[in-house]
Amino acid sequence: MQSIFGDRKTVLILLGPALLLYTLLKVVPVLWSFGLSFFEGNTLRGFTWVGVDNFVTFLGDDAALQSVWVSVIFSIAATVGQVTLGYLLALLYVFVLRRGSAVVRTVVFFPAILPTVAVALLFKSFVAVGDNQGPVNDLINFFGGESVEVLATTYGTMLTAIVMTLWSSMGFYAVLLYAGLLDIPEDVVESARIDGATGFRLVRHIIVPLSLPILLSSIIFSFNSTLKVFDSLLALNGGGPGTSTAPLTLYMYRTSFEYAEYGYGSTIALVLTLLCLVFTLAVFRSTRRKAED
Amino acid sequence: MALDISTPPAAVAPSAPTAQPPRTSSARSRGAKRLLRRIPVWIIVAALMVVVLYPQVWMVLGSFKTQSEFLSNPALSLPETWRFDNYVTALTNGNVGRNYLNSVLVTIPSVILIVFLGVAAGYALEVMIWKGQRGTLLYILAGIMVPGQMILVPLFILYFRAGITNSLLPLIITYTVMGLPLTTFLMASYFRAVPREIFEAATMDGSSPLRNFFAIGVPMMRNAILTIGLVQFFSVWNDLLIALTFTTRPDLATIQVGLLSLSDEYGSTQYGPLFAAVSINIVVLLIVFLALNKKIMAGMAGGAVKG
Numbered sequence: 001m002q003s004i005f006g007d008r009k010t011v012l013i014l015l016g017p018a019l020l021l022y023t024l025l026k027v028v029p030v031l032w033s034f035g036l037s038f039f040e041g042n043t044l045r046g047f048t049w050v051g052v053d054n055f056v057t058f059l060g061d062d063a064a065l066q067s068v069w070v071s072v073i074f075s076i077a078a079t080v081g082q083v084t085l086g087y088l089l090a091l092l093y094v095f096v097l098r099r100g101s102a103v104v105r106t107v108v109f110f111p112a113i114l115p116t117v118a119v120a121l122l123f124k125s126f127v128a129v130g131d132n133q134g135p136v137n138d139l140i141n142f143f144g145g146e147s148v149e150v151l152a153t154t155y156g157t158m159l160t161a162i163v164m165t166l167w168s169s170m171g172f173y174a175v176l177l178y179a180g181l182l183d184i185p186e187d188v189v190e191s192a193r194i195d196g197a198t199g200f201r202l203v204r205h206i207i208v209p210l211s212l213p214i215l216l217s218s219i220i221f222s223f224n225s226t227l228k229v230f231d232s233l234l235a236l237n238g239g240g241p242g243t244s245t246a247p248l249t250l251y252m253y254r255t256s257f258e259y260a261e262y263g264y265g266s267t268i269a270l271v272l273t274l275l276c277l278v279f280t281l282a283v284f285r286s287t288r289r290k291a292e293d
Numbered sequence: 294m295a296l297d298i299s300t301p302p303a304a305v306a307p308s309a310p311t312a313q314p315p316r317t318s319s320a321r322s323r324g325a326k327r328l329l330r331r332i333p334v335w336i337i338v339a340a341l342m343v344v345v346l347y348p349q350v351w352m353v354l355g356s357f358k359t360q361s362e363f364l365s366n367p368a369l370s371l372p373e374t375w376r377f378d379n380y381v382t383a384l385t386n387g388n389v390g391r392n393y394l395n396s397v398l399v400t401i402p403s404v405i406l407i408v409f410l411g412v413a414a415g416y417a418l419e420v421m422i423w424k425g426q427r428g429t430l431l432y433i434l435a436g437i438m439v440p441g442q443m444i445l446v447p448l449f450i451l452y453f454r455a456g457i458t459n460s461l462l463p464l465i466i467t468y469t470v471m472g473l474p475l476t477t478f479l480m481a482s483y484f485r486a487v488p489r490e491i492f493e494a495a496t497m498d499g500s501s502p503l504r505n506f507f508a509i510g511v512p513m514m515r516n517a518i519l520t521i522g523l524v525q526f527f528s529v530w531n532d533l534l535i536a537l538t539f540t541t542r543p544d545l546a547t548i549q550v551g552l553l554s555l556s557d558e559y560g561s562t563q564y565g566p567l568f569a570a571v572s573i574n575i576v577v578l579l580i581v582f583l584a585l586n587k588k589i590m591a592g593m594a595g596g597a598v599k600g
Contacts, residue, residue: 005422005492010502015417018410018473019429025470026436029447036446043450089341096334104338106586108345113578113589115531117549118571121556122352125564132564135351167344176594221597228440231533235553249534252442257538262446269442276440 086173108171120235180214379565392551415480436474
């Protein structure tokens with residue numbers, strides 16, 4: 001029987017194509033890109049070895065540091081927002097709406113599958129001023145305020161990007177965390193209730209600790225996807241005004257493909273990869289410390 | 294092992310007991326009090342629905358309005374007549390029709406390739422027994438962590454040398470490679486739940502190892518394949534980064550790239566055609582979502598937790 005499951009030819013036929021494709025077009029390019037980050041130039045000009053010069057340049061490059069800042073701020077704000085809102089919604093589904101939550105769950109989830117470009121254009125029109133003024137400024141006018149050109153400022157653009165991210169992703173995080181909350185045994189919650197824990201205290205001391213694993217997964221997943229933010233800030237305002245809201249991904253894209261600096265572009269991509277790694281490890285470590293307390 | 298969110302929360306205490314004890318006045322007032330206590334809940338739910346639905350409805354309604362109508366009565370007024378002019382403009386004047394076709398031509402082959410290669414690899418990694426299978430699974434798993442930016446420059450050079458930059462092939466190949474690690478990993482974990490005896494019994498009946506995969510493995514995974522296929526469909530359809538990188542000519546642009554250039558073109562002057570192009574996206578995805586929402590929600594949540 002063992003020989004049937006150990007048939008080498010079958011393994012090769014089934015796994016071979018995927019493994020080959022993955023190795024040639026993912027693993028090799030990752031190593032290649034890593035190597036390129038020590039070079040300068042592109043395919044037309046040729047490449048010259050510059051050692052760690054690209055990394056030194058990066059540390060003194062204001063545009064690069066600004067883009068790291070944009071990515072990190074966006075990521076932290078979006079993660080805090082979407083996990084908090086998602087958790088509150090999940091609590092609403094499980095403990096308040098109970099069986100009746102299916103419709104609400106589904107409706108709130110829907111924006112998560114919309115293309116980020118479409119959502120960004122929607123919000124861009126939503127806060128627009130001038131000839132095509134959007135409802136946000138209509139509302140401000142209604143209360144007697146002057147129209148605000150939200151996307152003319154760095155602050156306004158970031159705020160709009162974060163709000164639209166929360167709008168489109170809170171339903172997704174709610175479903176993710178909802179599944180985790182359902183796994184909490186009812187008798188634990190019930191006995192805590194009998195011991196007099198209600199409302200906020202019940203959530204704080206019983207529900208949150210018991211749903212910590214899924215909460216942790218959500219936070220890591222959220223950091224990893226929001227650090228790679230690209231579509232929303234590009235489609236919303238082109239990384240503008242100027243390049244003040246261009247995240248690391250957009251700076252990498254422009255450096256590599258608009259200015260054809262393949263070497264420096266690869267360096268930026270490496271920094272992005274390291275940033276994702278650092279955030280994941282940081283979340284892991286901080287929770288381990290909390291568990292030890 | 295998908296998170297089955299379609300099942301009602303069994304662990305949750307049943308709301309309002311249906312069989313009330315004999316009705317007394319105190320029981321009735323308690324019922325009224327309970328109803329009163331639900332009012333804040335309904336206000337919260339109503340506010341939530343408005344926040345979620347209003348922007349979408351606003352956009353779809355706007356796509357039917359003329360420019361002057363848009364300016365004179367904004368907000369949530371219905372269009373005076375339901376005109377499809379904007380849709381015609383968007384589809385004929387711009388490249389939007391071509392963009393949607395490109396998106397379909399890229400997404401369908403990519404998703405089929407991802408799912409087919411992923412199911413086969415997952416089977417080989419989980420059902421088959423061979424030396425180094427754990428190591429190979431970890432090797433593939435590592436690919437989930439690496440951001441797409443890390444492979445764009447080398448792939449660009451590679452596609453350029455291969456001379457395929459004038460086609461949709463770079464997109465199809467890149468999406469397949471990007472989606473493969475997570476799909477393989479998820480399929481392996483689905484196969485883990487299948488008892489090995491099923492394959493053993495088939496072998497007794499004279500089935501070959503490869504036939505086992507096609508005749509038993511694949512049909513058994515029909516549900517998982519649909520779920521993963523849907524998740525991959527959305528991630529490919531909605532992608533901008535890869536599409537933008539490998540789009541060398543406007544007529545090769547997918548709909549997301551097309552929307553971006555349409556917004557530059559019409560952005561501040563004319564809303565109608567842009568709204569129409571975005572609305573097609575919303576409405577098509579809404580139809581898919583209405584039909585398959587349970588699978589989509591379970592699939593996306595499952596992928597996130599494991600990935």
